Amino acid sequence: MTADVLVVGGGPAGRAVAAECGRRGLVTTLLDPAPDAPWCVTYGAWAAELPATLPESTVAARARGRAIARTTHTLGRDYAVLDVAALRAHLDAELDAAGVVVRTGRAVTSSGTGGVELADGTRVDAAVVVDAGGHRQPLGGPGARGVAAGQTAYGVIVDESAATALVAPGEALFMDWRADHGEPGWPTFLYGIPLGGGAMLLEETSLARRPGLPMRVLRRRLHARLHHHGITVPPDAGTEKVHFRVDSPRHRTSGVLGFGAAAPLVHPASGFSLAAALTLAPAVAGAIATRWPSGPAAALAAAQAVVWSPQAMAVHRLRRIGLEALLRMPPPEVVDFFEVFFALPDRHQWAYLGDRDDLAGTAATMAALFTRSDWRLRYRLVGPALRRPAPPVDREAAPIG
Numbered sequence: 001m002t003a004d005v006l007v008v009g010g011g012p013a014g015r016a017v018a019a020e021c022g023r024r025g026l027v028t029t030l031l032d033p034a035p036d037a038p039w040c041v042t043y044g045a046w047a048a049e050l051p052a053t054l055p056e057s058t059v060a061a062r063a064r065g066r067a068i069a070r071t072t073h074t075l076g077r078d079y080a081v082l083d084v085a086a087l088r089a090h091l092d093a094e095l096d097a098a099g100v101v102v103r104t105g106r107a108v109t110s111s112g113t114g115g116v117e118l119a120d121g122t123r124v125d126a127a128v129v130v131d132a133g134g135h136r137q138p139l140g141g142p143g144a145r146g147v148a149a150g151q152t153a154y155g156v157i158v159d160e161s162a163a164t165a166l167v168a169p170g171e172a173l174f175m176d177w178r179a180d181h182g183e184p185g186w187p188t189f190l191y192g193i194p195l196g197g198g199a200m201l202l203e204e205t206s207l208a209r210r211p212g213l214p215m216r217v218l219r220r221r222l223h224a225r226l227h228h229h230g231i232t233v234p235p236d237a238g239t240e241k242v243h244f245r246v247d248s249p250r251h252r253t254s255g256v257l258g259f260g261a262a263a264p265l266v267h268p269a270s271g272f273s274l275a276a277a278l279t280l281a282p283a284v285a286g287a288i289a290t291r292w293p294s295g296p297a298a299a300l301a302a303a304q305a306v307v308w309s310p311q312a313m314a315v316h317r318l319r320r321i322g323l324e325a326l327l328r329m330p331p332p333e334v335v336d337f338f339e340v341f342f343a344l345p346d347r348h349q350w351a352y353l354g355d356r357d358d359l360a361g362t363a364a365t366m367a368a369l370f371t372r373s374d375w376r377l378r379y380r381l382v383g384p385a386l387r388r389p390a391p392p393v394d395r396e397a398a399p400i401g
């Protein structure tokens with residue numbers, strides 16, 4: 001089987017970029033071990049970061065963001081929670097309309113420019129290969145050594161009316177760092193977002209830990225926190241478990257473009273990558289199509305340049321330093337850090353949380369954070385730039401329960 005473009009991975013990033021390639025007349029195949037399996041995750045994003053072309057029907061709820069560190073902060077942006085089934089239906093319709101061939105299979109290796117080998121021993125030939133296989137980067141080579149840093153969360157779905165003690169109607173609780181779960185140790189926060197139709201997801205979240213904080217700790221803390229606020233979780237409440245890597249290395253396999261979480265487009269301070277992937281997909285496909293007449297290598301290089309502009313690479317490095325700073329911070333100082341962060345002017349907060357190309361904005365935010373921090377926090381912020389990545393948490397020294 002031969003294609004112009006082979007996209008490995010049928011998550012949101014893979015489906016979006018495959019549809020955009022097909023739309024531009026490129027013969028495109030999408031490969032996934034279970035291409036028809038439904039998505040069982042809750043996707044959210046800052047509303048302003050979703051592409052304007054995304055139909056409103058794919059958004060289940062919009063809400064004003066709020067965050068609590070030492071004090072409460074109203075965030076200057078709305079949060080959008082996606083209707084995951086509608087998003088999937090939309091992307092599938094785009095794939096269909098663009099004539100993308102969807103194939104069932106698991107890619108195991110890439111032979112660089114030219115295609116991939118599948119687990120069943122067959123091969124798909126393609127001029128350009130895109131690895132959109134998620135944070136595990138199936139075509140990413142050996143990757144970084146050592147223990148991965150992961151975001152983990154455990155959530156329950158309750159009636160909106162039962163959750164008002166924590167999340168008011170029309171609001172999304174981006175982070176509530178109060179230790180109402182009653183446990184010392186690794187800091188976790190509550191994330192609370194409306195799902196539409198009167199449902200609310202309440203999720204105890206560990207932003208990042210090396211390795212990820214175990215699910216049983218998060219589950220225990222969530223129930224303790226909700227009990228503290230008088231919220232009863234019905235026995236048949238829906239649940240969500242989140243675990244993904246936030247420090248995947250940059251995808252560097254020769255002849256392959258890493259896209260979506262595989263790139264990685266994951267923002268280490270939020271774990272988000274969905275909006276970035278949906279927004280970048282048309283530009284990536286456009287670059288491939290425009291440079292196609294110059295050959296596959298030129299087309300791939302053009303797509304790489306869209307995903308990893310010099311500014312995006314520099315911002316990525318700075319955000320990774322920020323992640324390492326958080327991984328090394330003693331628990332009470334994490335809350336102090338977010339208190340300083342959420343008190344920054346809006347432009348600084350959004351430069352850091354949003355646009356992955358805004359180098360000047362990211363640097364200005366870091367400078368503002370530094371200026372407004374005390375000396376103890378300044379040392380925590382600057383130190384990681386000069387040190388190796390934080391070692392895995394010593395379970396004896398930092399009990400996790």
Ligand SMILES: Cc1cc2nc3c(=O)[nH]c(=O)nc-3n(C[C@H](O)[C@H](O)[C@H](O)COP(=O)(O)OP(=O)(O)OC[C@H]3O[C@@H](n4cnc5c(N)ncnc54)[C@H](O)[C@@H]3O)c2cc1C
Nearest residue numbers: 009011012013043044106107133134138260261272273274
């Ligand atoms: C429960 C949960 C909630 C989340 N919530 C959010 C959120 O609110 N906002 C946000 O931005 N992010 C969220 N994330 C992070 C999320 O993983 C990513 O944003 C998003 O799913 C990444 O999309 P993707 O298409 O890059 O990768 P994925 O969604 O991981 O898709 C990868 C696809 O590749 C396929 N694949 C894997 N290996 C192979 C192989 N060898 N060959 C072929 N195909 C392969 C998989 O089957 C899968 O379909 C959440 C993650 C979880 C787990």
